[in-house]
Amino acid sequence: TGRCVPGVRRVDGGARVVKAIRLDYGNFMAPRLPGGVEPTELSTLLAPAFESALSVVSAWREQGRLGFLDLPYASDSVARVAELAGRYRESFDDIVVLGIGGSSLGAIALRDALLGPFWNQQSAGQHDHFPRLHVLDNPDPHTYRALMNQIDPARTLFNVVSKSGATAETMAQYLVVREHLDEAVGPDHAPSHFLFTTDAANGALRQIGEAEGLAMLPLPDNVGGRFSVLSPVGLLPAAACGADIGALLSGAAEMESRCHGDALDSNPAGTLAALLHHADTGQGRTIHVMMPYADRLRSTALWFQQLWAESLGKTTSHSGEDRPTGPTPLAALGATDQHSLLQLLMEGPADKVVLFIAVDDPGADVPIPQRHSEIDALSYLGGHSLGGLLASEHIATAEALRRAGRPNATIHLPAVDAHALGQLIMLLEIATVLAAPLYGVDPLDQPGVELGKQLTYGLMGREGVPAPEIAEVDPRWVL
Numbered sequence: 001t002g003r004c005v006p007g008v009r010r011v012d013g014g015a016r017v018v019k020a021i022r023l024d025y026g027n028f029m030a031p032r033l034p035g036g037v038e039p040t041e042l043s044t045l046l047a048p049a050f051e052s053a054l055s056v057v058s059a060w061r062e063q064g065r066l067g068f069l070d071l072p073y074a075s076d077s078v079a080r081v082a083e084l085a086g087r088y089r090e091s092f093d094d095i096v097v098l099g100i101g102g103s104s105l106g107a108i109a110l111r112d113a114l115l116g117p118f119w120n121q122q123s124a125g126q127h128d129h130f131p132r133l134h135v136l137d138n139p140d141p142h143t144y145r146a147l148m149n150q151i152d153p154a155r156t157l158f159n160v161v162s163k164s165g166a167t168a169e170t171m172a173q174y175l176v177v178r179e180h181l182d183e184a185v186g187p188d189h190a191p192s193h194f195l196f197t198t199d200a201a202n203g204a205l206r207q208i209g210e211a212e213g214l215a216m217l218p219l220p221d222n223v224g225g226r227f228s229v230l231s232p233v234g235l236l237p238a239a240a241c242g243a244d245i246g247a248l249l250s251g252a253a254e255m256e257s258r259c260h261g262d263a264l265d266s267n268p269a270g271t272l273a274a275l276l277h278h279a280d281t282g283q284g285r286t287i288h289v290m291m292p293y294a295d296r297l298r299s300t301a302l303w304f305q306q307l308w309a310e311s312l313g314k315t316t317s318h319s320g321e322d323r324p325t326g327p328t329p330l331a332a333l334g335a336t337d338q339h340s341l342l343q344l345l346m347e348g349p350a351d352k353v354v355l356f357i358a359v360d361d362p363g364a365d366v367p368i369p370q371r372h373s374e375i376d377a378l379s380y381l382g383g384h385s386l387g388g389l390l391a392s393e394h395i396a397t398a399e400a401l402r403r404a405g406r407p408n409a410t411i412h413l414p415a416v417d418a419h420a421l422g423q424l425i426m427l428l429e430i431a432t433v434l435a436a437p438l439y440g441v442d443p444l445d446q447p448g449v450e451l452g453k454q455l456t457y458g459l460m461g462r463e464g465v466p467a468p469e470i471a472e473v474d475p476r477w478v479l
């Protein structure tokens with residue numbers, strides 16, 4: 001009929017109907033939310049700010065700074081990922097990603113969302129003989145040893161992921177693993193157990209990989225760690241374990257085109273960025289909680305936490321004065337955190353907003369049987385399902401927050417699948433770069449992380465870095 005059904009978009013000339021994710025921000029708006037954003041404020045305050053943010057972001061894009069926007073269309077790179085993934089799937093039972101921050105959180109989010117709970121604990125038959133997927137990010141020796149005791153090095157691929165090829169944690173993990181592999185399978189076979197995902201031209205990993213002829217996947221120069229989940233950084237491990245990266249990228253492409261518009265009321269990423277920025281700087285709601293109602297999306301909330309924090313938490317210069325700025329993201333999980341954080345969200349300081357993620361179709365649901373009809377505390381549950389309970393808990397929590405005057409919005413996913421996840425990832429990435437000009441910061445750098453890195457290098461004796469003076473422990477302040 002050509003009519004547009006909310007949440008449903010036609011692509012491929014109408015041959016396929018795919019569902020778009022929806023952003024419901026009604027619980028930010030007055031009078032529905034007591035003290036909420038007035039509809040007129042959207043057009044008089046938020047829309048003009050968004051328009052100037054969009055022009056900054058468009059200029060960044062033209063300057064070639066926002067490579068993540070092009071990732072859904074990088075067909076050569078995707079073909080290479082698919083080819084390698086197919087090969088690795090045949091040869092290995094376990095894949096271990098060595099990487100940290102933006103080089104690990106995306107792979108974890110994709111694994112947990114798309115492969116489902118307990119993937120690594122299932123038998124090979126249960127996951128159709130696709131490999132297990134582990135991520136070693138923190139250089140904690142206990143985790144390292146425990147993982148190494150579980151895997152057979154002869155049947156394991158180590159995907160070393162580092163854009164810079166210099167991050168201490170990842171380089172240390174590589175050195176340890178490489179030594180272990182040389183001993184376990186012999187120095188001649190060890191190289192075939194490594195894949196480096198790193199900068200196309202620079203860095204120590206590139207240097208080692210080229211010298212030793214190791215398999216490598218290049219990262220575009222203009223894609224930084226926390227925006228790299230849809231590059232080979234996230235795609236290779238996901239594809240090797242059987243995730244549908246084609247659907248992931250097509251979802252991302254659809255969201256990318258949905259967010260081109262310069263009208264705030266039809267641009268979901270712009271709306272999200274403008275509302276969250278306004279809540280922070282205009283209403284003192286500095287803490288931004290992301291609370292999915294699906295265990296499979298818990299890691300996505302952690303991925304977003306890094307994206308939002310490292311991109312927006314910066315020092316800006318205001319009238320010649322340095323000023324700290326940026327929201328504080330907090331990853332939570334519904335319904336679990338209803339029994340942990342919700343009391344604070346409801347009645348604690350009015351300095352928080354909540355971004356829920358709800359799932360329309362939970363997939364395989366579990367019916368709740370009718371038993372104990374004589375006991376009120378149980379009888380009402382019978383005949384419902386676990387998915388239905390989770391959905392009701394989201395609705396109830398959003399409503400309770402609204403009644404308490406606490407702003408919240410919900411991103412509705414049709415399902416937790418690759419297509420919806422691709423849309424969600426792109427939505428949040430674009431919202432992040434649009435929020436950056438609103439805060440007056442560059443979303444792509446992280447200068448605050450540098451000092452700690454330099455001090456670590458100095459403490460560990462890196463060539464050319466002086467040993468730092470660390471403020472001495474003062475016994476008066478130690479109990």
Ligand code: PA5
Nearest residue numbers: 101102103162163164167225226
């Ligand atoms: O988002 C970022 O840029 C950072 O979190 C990096 O991903 C992290 O520091 C790891 O860097 P690299 O990929 O260079 O090892």
